[in-house]
Amino acid sequence: MRKAICINGGYGCGPLRFPILRKWAGYLDLWRLAALGAALSVALPLTVILGSFHHSTGAIWRHLSRHLLVDLLLNTAILAGGVVGGTFVLGVSLAWLTGACEFPGRKMFTWALLLPLAVPTYVLAFVFLGLLEFSGPVQTMLRSWLPGSRAWFPNVRSAGGIIVVMSLALYPYVYLLARAAFRTQGKRALEAAQSLGKSRTSSFFKVALPMARPWIGGGLLLVLMETLADFGAVSIFNFDTFTTAIYKAWFGFFSLPAAAQLSSFLVIIVFVLIIIEQKTRQKMRFAGSGRAEGNLARIKLGGWKKWSATLFASAVLLVAFVIPFVQLLTWSAEIYGEEFNIRYLSFLSHSLVFAMLASGGVVVCSVLLAYADRRHRDTLSLFCTRIATLGYALPGTVLAVGMVIVITAVDRPLVDLLKTFCGYDKNTLIQGTMFTVIAAYVIRFMAAGYNSINSAMHRISDSIDEAAISLGVKGLALLRKVHVPILKTGILTAAALVFVDVMKEMPITLMTRPFGWDTLAVKIFELTSEGEWERAALPAVALVLGGLIPVMLLARQTEN
Amino acid sequence: MKKILSLMMIIYFWVAVSATAFCQELVVYSARNEHLIRPLFEAYTKETGVKIDYITDKAAVLLQRLKAEGQATPADLLITVDAGNLWHAAQEGILQPVASDILVKNIPSHLRDPQNRWFGLSIRARTIVYNPRKVAPEELSTYEDLAGPAWKDRLVLRTSKKVYNQSLVAMLITEHGDAQTEKIIKGWVSNLAAPPFSSDTKVLEAIAAGQGDVGIVNTYYVGRLLAKKPDLPLAIFWPNQAANGVHVNISGAGITTHSKHHKAAKMLLEWLSSPQAQNLYADVNLEYPVNPQVSPHSMIASWGKFKQNPINLDNAGKYQAEAIQLMDRAGYR
Numbered sequence: 001m002r003k004a005i006c007i008n009g010g011y012g013c014g015p016l017r018f019p020i021l022r023k024w025a026g027y028l029d030l031w032r033l034a035a036l037g038a039a040l041s042v043a044l045p046l047t048v049i050l051g052s053f054h055h056s057t058g059a060i061w062r063h064l065s066r067h068l069l070v071d072l073l074l075n076t077a078i079l080a081g082g083v084v085g086g087t088f089v090l091g092v093s094l095a096w097l098t099g100a101c102e103f104p105g106r107k108m109f110t111w112a113l114l115l116p117l118a119v120p121t122y123v124l125a126f127v128f129l130g131l132l133e134f135s136g137p138v139q140t141m142l143r144s145w146l147p148g149s150r151a152w153f154p155n156v157r158s159a160g161g162i163i164v165v166m167s168l169a170l171y172p173y174v175y176l177l178a179r180a181a182f183r184t185q186g187k188r189a190l191e192a193a194q195s196l197g198k199s200r201t202s203s204f205f206k207v208a209l210p211m212a213r214p215w216i217g218g219g220l221l222l223v224l225m226e227t228l229a230d231f232g233a234v235s236i237f238n239f240d241t242f243t244t245a246i247y248k249a250w251f252g253f254f255s256l257p258a259a260a261q262l263s264s265f266l267v268i269i270v271f272v273l274i275i276i277e278q279k280t281r282q283k284m285r286f287a288g289s290g291r292a293e294g295n296l297a298r299i300k301l302g303g304w305k306k307w308s309a310t311l312f313a314s315a316v317l318l319v320a321f322v323i324p325f326v327q328l329l330t331w332s333a334e335i336y337g338e339e340f341n342i343r344y345l346s347f348l349s350h351s352l353v354f355a356m357l358a359s360g361g362v363v364v365c366s367v368l369l370a371y372a373d374r375r376h377r378d379t380l381s382l383f384c385t386r387i388a389t390l391g392y393a394l395p396g397t398v399l400a401v402g403m404v405i406v407i408t409a410v411d412r413p414l415v416d417l418l419k420t421f422c423g424y425d426k427n428t429l430i431q432g433t434m435f436t437v438i439a440a441y442v443i444r445f446m447a448a449g450y451n452s453i454n455s456a457m458h459r460i461s462d463s464i465d466e467a468a469i470s471l472g473v474k475g476l477a478l479l480r481k482v483h484v485p486i487l488k489t490g491i492l493t494a495a496a497l498v499f500v501d502v503m504k505e506m507p508i509t510l511m512t513r514p515f516g517w518d519t520l521a522v523k524i525f526e527l528t529s530e531g532e533w534e535r536a537a538l539p540a541v542a543l544v545l546g547g548l549i550p551v552m553l554l555a556r557q558t559e560n
Numbered sequence: 561m562k563k564i565l566s567l568m569m570i571i572y573f574w575v576a577v578s579a580t581a582f583c584q585e586l587v588v589y590s591a592r593n594e595h596l597i598r599p600l601f602e603a604y605t606k607e608t609g610v611k612i613d614y615i616t617d618k619a620a621v622l623l624q625r626l627k628a629e630g631q632a633t634p635a636d637l638l639i640t641v642d643a644g645n646l647w648h649a650a651q652e653g654i655l656q657p658v659a660s661d662i663l664v665k666n667i668p669s670h671l672r673d674p675q676n677r678w679f680g681l682s683i684r685a686r687t688i689v690y691n692p693r694k695v696a697p698e699e700l701s702t703y704e705d706l707a708g709p710a711w712k713d714r715l716v717l718r719t720s721k722k723v724y725n726q727s728l729v730a731m732l733i734t735e736h737g738d739a740q741t742e743k744i745i746k747g748w749v750s751n752l753a754a755p756p757f758s759s760d761t762k763v764l765e766a767i768a769a770g771q772g773d774v775g776i777v778n779t780y781y782v783g784r785l786l787a788k789k790p791d792l793p794l795a796i797f798w799p800n801q802a803a804n805g806v807h808v809n810i811s812g813a814g815i816t817t818h819s820k821h822h823k824a825a826k827m828l829l830e831w832l833s834s835p836q837a838q839n840l841y842a843d844v845n846l847e848y849p850v851n852p853q854v855s856p857h858s859m860i861a862s863w864g865k866f867k868q869n870p871i872n873l874d875n876a877g878k879y880q881a882e883a884i885q886l887m888d889r890a891g892y893r
Contacts, residue, residue, distance in 0.1 A: 063885050063888065067885075067888040067889055068888060129762075133762075133765075133766075134754070134766060134769055134771040135762075135765040135766050135768065135769035135771060140769065155755075157755060235719075235721070235758055236758050237758070238719045238721075238755065238756055238757065238758045238893060240893060244721070247721070248721065248884065250620055250624075251618070251619075251620040251721075251723075252721070252726065252880070252881070252884045253881050253884065254620065254623075254648050254652075254881075256624055397621060400621075401621075401624055401625075401628065404624075404625055404628045404629070405628045408628050408629055408630070408632060411632065412632060415632070427632050427634070428632055428634070431629070431632065432634065507621075510616070510617045510618075510621065511617055511621055511625060513615070515587075515613045515614075515615060516613065518594070522616070523594075525616075526593040526594045526595060526616060527593070527595070529593060529618070530593055530596075530845070531759040531760055531761040531781060532784075533759075533761075
């Protein structure tokens with residue numbers, strides 16, 4: 001095990017005699033094994049899903065490619081491009097304003113702009129359509145004032161409409177990470193740029209933005225994966241994307257193999273994008289100078305600039321959170337009497353327990369993965385993390401099926417064994433238990449946690465490790481005593497992101513929850529699947545309130 | 561950190577133990593929502609003492625789960641909200657035949673599997689609704705007629721991705737064949753007043769607001785909406801009365817092949833079809849009871865009697881894939 005401690009893989013310091021064993025011991029250390037384990041547990045259900053290629057699905061493919069695929073791919077590209085662009089503009093601009101500038105209300109906006117994180121995309125989509133559609137209050141009012149408005153009011157159930165909704169729902173991912181980057185990047189670089197005659201604007205584009213790249217890239221990647229795998233919001237808009245084809249293959253043609261084959265394209269697209277992103281920034285290093293630099297002095301916006309900053313931030317907050325939340329509250333107030341009962345407390349507590357366990361799992365795995373990558377910085381460790389974070393790109397339902405298949409396959413021989421030797425008398429062991437659902441969450445949301453922990457890891461300069469090792473702090477202790485405390489913000493960010501993600505998650509929860517473990521998201525599904533959206537407002541409000549807990553924690557963390 | 565970790569471990573084990581400690585007598589996988597089945601199960605437990613555990617999800621997902629679990633499945637009964645999914649479950653060998661005189665007596669033959677692997681438990685009529693301020697009922701006649709030029713820019717439909725529309729079109733294929741049905745669907749599409757909506761309620765709201773004049777929906781959505789807003793300009797029309805009748809679907813159930821409690825499951829199924837349970841089953845969602853001896857909820861009784869399409873519903877499953885392909889070809893999203 002001492003091998004793991006030696007920097008630069010120095011092979012000379014081990015007790016092993018045989019060179020080949022020594023080499024392997026140096027190669028397969030604790031971190032490597034942890035990374036491999038994490039990658040393997042994600043790879044298993046993925047392989048089961050993607051291994052369905054030997055099934056004959058020709059007829060479905062012929063049909064899809066002839067009548068649908070071109071449109072679907074085009075729609076998907078438009079949606080993904082639009083949402084990535086939208087979240088980039090919103091997330092980065094707001095992060096820069098609250099992170100590096102000073103304007104009226106800045107302190108409040110710093111945390112308030114995180115609130116939309118707690119609203120599920122499908123809920124935002126529904127509320128928006130409800131308000132803005134032809135039969136909704138806005139257009140109805142407009143028509144009574146201006147009879148001609150039917151002609152010019154834009155169709156909200158369109159590519160533009162869904163891009164706006166998804167950008168508003170997802171921008172916090174970019175905002176959160178970009179803001180962390182702007183706050184932690186040294187002021188020296190910016191000051192240097194300005195002393196060299198760069199204006200504020202150009203030093204933002206030439207220095208701050210490029211230096212924040214891993215964070216922004218990580219946030220956009222999350223947004224992209226979330227968009228590609230989304231089914232809820234797009235089906236509310238009846239906007240056909242690639243996931244539409246996946247669900248059509250499964251729910252319409254009853255061909256899970258065809259659905260899996262289609263899903264694998266999503267995975268491949270994301271994998272390629274990740275690699276491109278990786279390659280283009282391969283030579284860059286993002287560590288700070290290693291000395292305490294103090295906080296960045298905020299740019300004091302003056303005159304009309306500061307008020308337009310306030311206006312912009314309020315507008316985003318209003319449409320992304322306040323209006324939808326008030327609408328949900330109104331609906332809830334209407335149905336509170338008939339809908340609320342004591343069981344809501346158990347739905348809420350189930351949601352919270354799931355979210356807590358899953359975020360703990362993701363944090364542990366992500367720290368191990370990120371640390372393994374830091375220690376080795378080679379192709380294998382990179383490969384492991386790439387595999388381990390792929391679960392986010394798959395539609396949740398498809399991943400859940402993979403989980404059930406794997407768990408059943410593992411469960412059966414285990415139960416047989418126990419029955420033979422220990423007189424076990426049940427038919428299942430882990431199938432249908434808490435283990436399945438938590439494992440599925442961890443696999444699905446690894447990317448959400450890993451990205452923020454890994455980008456925080458990048459900020460720790462190598463010289464810190466060297467200093468610690470020279471003082472005799474090694475191995476696990478190095479991680480625990482040196483890295484984890486520095487990573488604290490990153491870890492909290494990761495935990496909070498996964499926490500709200502799990503609370504909002506629907507398909508995996510539905511498919512793998514143990515008996516009686518209904519959550520708020522399950523309740524929303526129940527009510528909405530028969531079109532009772534207004535009644536679903538009550539669990540939706542509870543979900544948002546529950547999701548606010550971690551968001552508030554996050555907000556406190558990002559306060560400074 | 562250690563404290564948090566140990567707390568999490570404790571919670572995990574508590575949960576793991578409490579989740580497996582359940583000793584259930586019957587397990588139901590249901591695509592019918594919890595708030596619709598829970599009152600029934602509670603009544604059944606009260607009456608017989610048999611405890612029922614259930615899990616809800618989409619039908620296709622439950623089907624896949626049953627397949628993946630195979631013999632190890634805890635499920636005894638599968639409930640869905642349409643015939644197509646039951647037909648597929650039977651096709652995949654997930655459901656077993658049930659010999660029961662009670663079920664045969666209580667459920668009309670076109671609403672159950674010819675081989676008795678699944679049984680309808682409530683009827684969901686998919687009919688025409690119109691805005692009485694813009695349409696006179698004399699203008700309306702059949703589903704097929706909505707494809708005609710008189711309805712240009714007046715028709716509102718839900719998406720073809722919903723199984724209710726897939727079943728409707730599958731039954732049209734059963735009656736008219738492929739080519740004729742495709743013509744009808746193309747006619748519908750060219751008559752649309754707005755792109756297809758994501759739910760029946762949205763279709764109704766669009767008709768009431770005047771975005772379109774007529775649409776095709778399940779009646780219980782109308783009942784539900786009118787119960788909340790009685791003033792909405794919406795009325796129900798029973799089409800195809802001179803021809804085969806109104807398209808009906810079912811919510812129904814079957815006993816799983818690997819059920820460990822076949823007898824108890826059969827008893828539950830028989831009870832669900834019995835007069836005492838039928839009102840509870842159908843009324844909670846304003847659907848029609850499947851048992852002809854039971855009269856429907858007063859609100860839907862006020863819509864009048866109608867002739868329902870007597871062709872066996874297993875055709876909805878048989879032609880579902882064909883229906884989807886046909887709607888894709890016709891550009892019906």
